[in-house]
Amino acid sequence: MKKLLIANWKMKPRTAREAVKLAKASDVRDVLIAPPYAFLPIVKNALKKATLGAQDFFYEDPKQGGAFTSAVSVSMVKSLGVKFTIIGHSERRAYFSETDEQVTKKILLAYENGILPVLCVGESQSVRQRGIMEAKAFVALQIAKDLSRVPQQAKKIVIAYEPIWAIGTGNNDTPENAADMARHIKSVVAKNNHGLNVAVLYGGSVNSKNITAFAKENDINGFLVGGASTDVKEWKAIMAIVKKA
Ligand code: 13P
Numbered sequence: 001m002k003k004l005l006i007a008n009w010k011m012k013p014r015t016a017r018e019a020v021k022l023a024k025a026s027d028v029r030d031v032l033i034a035p036p037y038a039f040l041p042i043v044k045n046a047l048k049k050a051t052l053g054a055q056d057f058f059y060e061d062p063k064q065g066g067a068f069t070s071a072v073s074v075s076m077v078k079s080l081g082v083k084f085t086i087i088g089h090s091e092r093r094a095y096f097s098e099t100d101e102q103v104t105k106k107i108l109l110a111y112e113n114g115i116l117p118v119l120c121v122g123e124s125q126s127v128r129q130r131g132i133m134e135a136k137a138f139v140a141l142q143i144a145k146d147l148s149r150v151p152q153q154a155k156k157i158v159i160a161y162e163p164i165w166a167i168g169t170g171n172n173d174t175p176e177n178a179a180d181m182a183r184h185i186k187s188v189v190a191k192n193n194h195g196l197n198v199a200v201l202y203g204g205s206v207n208s209k210n211i212t213a214f215a216k217e218n219d220i221n222g223f224l225v226g227g228a229s230t231d232v233k234e235w236k237a238i239m240a241i242v243k244k245a
Contacts, residue, residue, distance in 0.1 A: 074110065135181070166205050175220070202214055
């Protein structure tokens with residue numbers, strides 16, 4: 001099965017010029033790219049083949065805009081041609097105090113606007129230290145809360161399993177554990193949101209050296225890549241490996 005490959009540039013690169021360079025180097029069919037808001041228009045202009053996404057949007061979308069200084073609405077990103085959005089990344093939950101309630105609102109807004117939601121879930125180090133069953137229970141609860149307002153007519157969701165302890169640490173989960181969690185996530189969605197088609201991605205210190213082993217796991221449907229997606233050499237190697245998988 002074909003694997004999904006999503007680049008989460010997070011708060012990189014530093015300048016517009018570098019963003020255009022990175023976009024051009026990443027412009028491959030079937031690859032999905034989520035640059036920072038500030039670079040969305042220039043990246044859109046630089047891309048011919050890759051799919052443009054957002055890293056987030058605000059959880060309110062008043063029809064006439066609104067008084068929410070610095071916030072970016074779903075209508076704004078939609079008008080720039082964004083096709084998917086990352087929602088509920090652990091960095092948003094940690095540094096911006098994002099709640100499950102806000103995540104549910106964003107998922108609903110994504111569906112209402114025809115944007116594919118890429119929901120991020122994953123446990124902390126302290127939860128994982130209590131064992132894999134604890135981690136599975138944590139992830140199941142997160143999914144139950146975050147998908148509690150998915151509309152009946154919604155057909156597809158992408159869920160990225162990103163254990164917090166594996167993000168940006170060089171300490172990736174094992175492909176076997178990640179595949180086990182992917183099966184768990186699929187069974188939770190099948191139970192709670194019957195009929196919703198789910199693709200499960202793995203994210204957390206994915207690089208060109210470890211991705212081949214993850215790609216062999218049939219239950220892992222793709223990858224959400226942070227750091228390595230902003231390093232042109234690494235990203236090109238990753239794109240080549242995923243293309244062949
Ligand atoms: P890294 O690939 O840098 O560990 O980040 C993963 C991530 O958070 C992608 O959303």
